[in-house]
Every structure is written in C-alpha cells, then in structure tokens.
C-alpha cells in the first residue's frame with residue numbers, strides 16, 4: 001500500500017548489494033511512495049550486477065562510488081543533480097564493512113590499519129557524503145539523511161568487534177554534522193538502529209544465528225525485518241518527520257529497552 005509520502009522527492013540510496021540488503025528494500029519502498037532515485041554502490045559491488053535488477057524495478061540510474069573516495073562522491077552528486085534537474089531531498093547511507101571481522105581478527109588483537117579502513121568506510125564516510133553535499137549545496141531545505149546503525153554502539157555485543165566503535169563514531173558524526181547542517185539549511189540527519197537482519201553484512205558477524213534468535217526472544221514485538229526498516233526510512237524521508245534531527249532512533253521491536261522476557265527466562269530454566 002502506498003501513501004504517496006515521497007511524491008516529487010529525489011533521493012540517493014547507497015548500499016543495495018542484493019535483494020536482502022536493507023537499501024534494496026528501502027529503494028523499493030521509496031519508489032512505491034513516489035520518489036525518484038539514484039542508486040550507488042562501490043564499483044566492486046556493481047560488478048556483481050545484481051543492482052541492475054533493482055535499477056530496472058525503480059527506474060533509477062546506477063552511479064558507482066567508493067564512499068571513501070571524494071572524487072567519486074563529487075562525481076556521484078554532480079551526476080545526480082544533473083539527472084534530477086534539481087537538488088536532493090534525501091539520502092540513505094546503508095554502508096558497513098569491517099576488515100578485522102572479515103579477516104577473523106579478535107577485537108583484542110586488532111590490526112590498526114584495517115581498523116582505519118573500517119572506520120573510514122563505515123563511519124567517516126557519512127561525513128564525506130555530507131561534506132560533498134555541503135560543498136556543492138546539493139540539498140534542498142528540509143532534506144533528510146538517514147544512516148543505519150546497531151545497538152552495539154551503546155552496549156557490548158562482543159562478536160560485533162570493531163564495528164561497535166565504528167557505529168559509535170557514525171552516531172556521533174550524525175549529531176555533530178546534524179547540528180551544522182540544521183543551522184545552515186534545515187537539513188536533518190538521523191541514524192536508525194536496526195534489529196539484526198539476515199543480509200550479507202549481518203551474516204558476517206560471528207555466531208549470527210544464535211544472535212538473531214536471542215534478539216527475537218528479547219524483543220516484545222520480535223525482530224524488525226528489512227522491509228519494516230524500509231518503511232521507517234521512508235517516513236524519515238517524508239515531511240511528516242520534519243523536526244526530527246540528530247537522533248539515534250531504535251527500530252528493534254522494543255529490544256533496546258527490554259531487561260528480560262518470559263521467553264528468555266523459560267529458556268534459562270530448561
């Protein structure tokens with residue numbers, strides 16, 4: 001069902017790798033709600049070719065950009081402005097990558113060069129995207145930027161490894177840039193803190209199966225799906241949430257404020 005929430009709005013969606021991706025579902029939802037889109041991902045991800053199916057479905061061009069390369073980002077924004085014939089109303093930052101997790105390094109034995117890359121790709125990239133838009137004055141007033149995060153930024157989930165630090169930094173950039181962009185142009189910037197979700201990035205976390213069923217049992221509403229997250233992103237891009245900025249918004253079926261549930265107690269008593 002569509003509410004035409006994004007009729008006439010123009011947005012860039014980063015991070016649709018395959019149809020499990022939260023960015024993929026969000027692109028579909030934004031399109032259904034009336035938005036015009038540009039899709040972007042790292043050149044290596046584009047080579048997989050999956051994104052072309054999405055591009056066809058949402059009638060959007062695909063413009064490659066490695067999110068830590070400022071020339072790529074400038075090119076992406078220039079081409080997007082040209083494609084839309086006007087400024088941009090929303091951006092989804094749905095990007096995460098941990099080299100230490102990928103290479104099986106324990107948090108206590110982290111390789112710091114890899115860690116720099118992780119922090120750059122997963123967190124400072126939001127600053128890079130915002131800075132590019134800022135320098136080019138690419139956003140309309142009241143534009144809305146959403147980045148996806150995880151509760152490991154606030155609480156310890158040991159196997160989330162260095163990504164916990166990356167998410168804490170991402171949430172901090174959201175607040176800091178959110179202040180400056182709010183003052184300059186009423187642009188709003190928020191993070192959505194999503195339940196564990198079966199995607200390529202999600203499944204890379206060690207012990208993911210146990211982790212996702214634990215979260216399911218610890219959430220009064222159960223885990224939020226990628227489709228649910230897409231709906232929340234669309235609302236955050238709409239004019240209905242104009243005064244929300246610099247927030248970390250939990251989208252997790254109540255997990256973040258639950259101490260324990262009957263399900264978990266029953267499990268412990270077995």
Ligand SMILES: NC(=O)c1ccc[n+]([C@@H]2O[C@H](COP(=O)([O-])OP(=O)(O)OC[C@H]3O[C@@H](n4cnc5c(N)ncnc54)[C@H](O)[C@@H]3O)[C@@H](O)[C@H]2O)c1
Pocket residue numbers: 014015016017018020021022023041042045065066067068093094095096097121148149150193194195196197198199200201202203
């Ligand atoms: N899946 C979960 O359990 C979960 C939970 C909370 C938050 N998140 C966050 O949601 C976001 C999207 O992840 P997802 O779960 O949909 O997985 P995903 O693997 O589908 O998406 C991650 C994306 O990041 C892109 N990316 C990596 N390096 C890049 C680079 N240098 N330049 C441009 N793009 C790059 C990948 O190509 C991919 O499209 C991430 O920020 C992730 O941390 C995921």
